[in-house]
Amino acid sequence: MNLRAAASFLSLLLCSLLAACASGGGSLADAPPAQSANAVDAYLIGVDDIVQVSVWRNPELGITVPVRPDGMISVPLVGDVAAAGLTPQDVAADLQDKLAAYVRDPQVAVILTDLRSHEYLSRVRVTGAVQQPVSIPYRQGMTVLDAVLEAGGITEFAAPGRSNLHRKTSNGAQAHGVRLDLILERGDLATNYPVAPGDVITVPERTF
Incomplete structure (x- = not known):
């Protein structure tokens, strides 16, 4: 093989390797961001x-x-x-x-x-018109109803239809309406949301 042929062969080989790196699933470009070992x-x-x-x-x-x-x-x-x-x-x-x-x-x-x-930071808190406002450890699978029952249920002065689930997110605090009245009286679980660590559930009192 003469020098010109050898140079041509090496050039083709280099191009093939670069193409493989660009399209291969294991390339550095496709690798996930590095994470801390701990x-x-x-x-x-x-x-x-x-x-x-x-x-x-x-x-x-x-x-x-x-x-x-x-x-x-x-x-x-x-x-x-x-x-x-x-x-x-x-x-x-x-x-x-x-x-x-x-x-x-x-x-x-x-x-x-x-x-x-x-x-402590990951606890779920229930406040307002409940029998016993509580701060309870978060458990996987816990829902709004679970947390309210831990608080002993609502009082006679509660306005359960205006309850809210408050959650901190990367976009700031958000409030989600909870129809606790429908959950308790009709078994309608549409707003029986799963809770997350740090959530706060508020049950307001009725206005007379």
Whole structure:
């Protein structure tokens, strides 16, 4: 094969490879966006969450503690450190800076072992003219009726036909009308919506 033929063959081969990359299902262009190896990395620590602090080669500095109501944790040598409202990486970086005065080249890891504040934020709340306003843990499959029954049902002063399901979305808060009267009196489940973590159900009182 002469040089011209070899060059032509290599050119055809390169074009074939580029075409395959452009149309193949496994190409980089078609790959889904990269995700964090640990979804908790972006989680903002909250009060009552349990955090574990580890310092490489210094096990005596390791602790596992809940975040206090003031948003702080107490760490050996450095004392109180802010944790609430920060990511685990933020807290680790802050601790590394503070521990540098006592430990040579500290390597700190902060791990969330129990996301207790998340459970609080994901609760479903029922307020207004119900027997007992409640804040209940979200359960998969829960509906408006389930939540209202957890609140003991409606009172004699309720206006169930004007109930609402309030939900926060990326576009802001939204209210969805719930015909609780039809649900309770006729078994009409058209507005017996599935609830989501953080939903608030309001049952207004009648106007006399």
